Amino acid sequence: GGPGGRATPRLTREIPGLRVDHGVPSFAAHTPRFSSLCTSLVARNALQCCSSAGSLTFGQLKADGTFEAEDAAAAPRRYCAPEGKGMSTLCEALLRGDDETKLAYTTLSTMVSKVEASASEPPQWRLTSKSGTDLGTFDWLVISSTGIAHPRWRSTFGGEPPLVQAALSLNDPALDSALVALAPLTAKPVTAALLAYEGDAAAAWGSLPFYKAWVEDDPTLSRIVVQRISPTLTTVVLHSTHAFAESSAHVYGATSTAARLAGAKSDKGEEQRVLDAMLNAAENRLDGLLNTSIASIRSPAWGPHLHRWGSAFPDSPLLPEANAVVPSARVAFCGDFVEVGGAEGRGGSVEGAALSGLRLAQALKSQIEGVDALEL
Ligand SMILES: Cc1cc2nc3c(=O)[nH]c(=O)nc-3n(C[C@H](O)[C@H](O)[C@H](O)COP(=O)(O)OP(=O)(O)OC[C@H]3O[C@@H](n4cnc5c(N)ncnc54)[C@H](O)[C@@H]3O)c2cc1C
The missing domain is CATH 3.90.660.10 (Polyamine Oxidase; Chain A, domain 2)
Structure with a gap:
């Protein structure tokens, strides 16, 4: 695919x-x-x-x-x-x-079923596929679907949702709050x-x-x-x-x-x-x-x-934008399930997903480069 x-x-x-x-x-x-x-x-x-x-x-x-x-x-x-x-x-x-210059490297048709944070501060994230393949270690974990962070994982695939599991050992209050805010999404x-x-x-x-x-x-x-x-x-x-x-x-x-x-x-x-x-x-x-x-x-x-x-x-509520970027844990969420300030009502649409992605890109750019977000 x-x-x-x-x-x-x-x-x-x-x-x-x-x-x-x-x-x-x-x-x-x-x-x-x-x-x-x-x-x-x-x-x-x-x-x-x-x-x-x-x-x-x-x-x-x-x-x-x-x-x-x-x-x-x-x-x-x-x-x-x-x-x-x-x-x-x-x-x-x-x-x-x-x-036409390549913007991103992709690994398609591969389900991520395990995410692990390193002990370093800030953490890095190691991703593993469903078949156990090491997919690499990354500075930021950007999550484009509620799946790996949502309690629904337990009934669909069994076991703890991978990000919930990883958060247990990370002990990051901001990530814990994001997971609490994400849990009621339907x-x-x-x-x-x-x-x-x-x-x-x-x-x-x-x-x-x-x-x-x-x-x-x-x-x-x-x-x-x-x-x-x-x-x-x-x-x-x-x-x-x-x-x-x-x-x-x-x-x-x-x-x-x-x-x-x-x-x-x-x-x-x-x-x-x-x-x-x-x-x-x-x-x-x-x-x-x-x-x-x-x-x-x-x-x-x-x-x-x-x-x-x-x-x-997605049904309401959406994930509040305040929970969408967690710099301390190097975790971020984007997609049509994330609230986008100033564009109320666009959740659950391609427009909502795109605006959420654009806002996240802006936030990540300022995190990574320390640039003034207002310039973008
Ligand atoms: C039948 C139908 C009709 C629609 N009609 C409209 C419409 O008329 N107008 C409109 O604006 N919107 C419509 N939508 C909604 C629109 O499709 C979505 O809002 C939009 O595509 C969301 O984009 P996204 O990137 O947030 O999520 P998605 O497109 O769902 O992308 C999330 C990606 O994450 C991947 N993923 C999830 N978990 C994992 C994992 N563990 N490992 C690896 N990858 C993973 C998924 O495979 C997927 O590729 C419709 C949707 C459907 C299903």
Whole structure:
């Protein structure tokens, strides 16, 4: 796998050229700082501004089955992957940097399952992979997910969360406070159904009047995303409501992270029941807009595949920004679960994650170089 997290597209060898943005399909920019970052990424062809692309319409699928496009003038600027690419293009560009000089070294597809602080002051951090490989020793430990620091680790993987374990011997009050502040964080799940259509069915789906539609008042579906890969290949992603995902919390897609990493069993019968419920809901809502006999909802060229995002969006509370950087322990947190002052309400979004990353970079730069943060 490559970089991207919840922005990683699903790829398959079964159909050449098929990629499905089954996590975040597009995102909004509300703040000037993030908007200007997006503008520079559009210039580097790492993003596409949906508003200027013309064909990428957003709106609502009303309860009566009609589609109402959003008022583009009142809506925030929206971005998605550049044509012909997946959402991870954004993350790849961030890692590559502006002038194509390598900004970061990466070790991909590797789960960190142990972190140890050295006895030196300040400490250094040694990371070990799930398979026991020494991943190196670092001056700062920057954590981009609640995982290794959250009590949920005990039920998912068993044993103490790695950072909680390390903190026991470190005895750093600021790190202990950060861990206390992080413990109550929770997340809301989304179940995604992934499908791809070819030929006439692809054209039928492609003629729907939207790229992404919020589904009004439906207990099962919250959003439908239609990506036109080519005139003869269209992908469709159905996102469930949080309530629906919670009601099927134990059902994992056969290829989900939980199934792979934690050995969670996928139950084929249950999986089919969940997919059926989501397809029924889509069929009902799209009845008046889609030529269902041509669109052959039930017989896609690929799928339907289920993907359960157990932690699709963080719920409140978020991690207070005051706990996000712990200089004494050389530990820092960034991501959409961290509160970003001045951008209230952007937690749980790509914008919130990016702003948190930018603010952390600023704080780390001033820690490491002693530069005046105001210069940045
Ligand atoms: C279905 C869905 C729809 C969404 N829709 C939208 C939307 O419309 N608009 C919007 O703005 N946002 C949306 N989001 C949310 C958006 O995807 C996230 O807010 C954003 O991607 C968060 O980025 P992040 O870097 O904070 O976290 P992530 O993308 O989750 O990155 C965290 C990374 O840390 C890695 N990691 C975690 N633990 C370990 C470990 N122990 N070892 C090694 N690596 C580890 C993970 O593998 C992952 O790569 C959606 C999300 C989902 C799932």
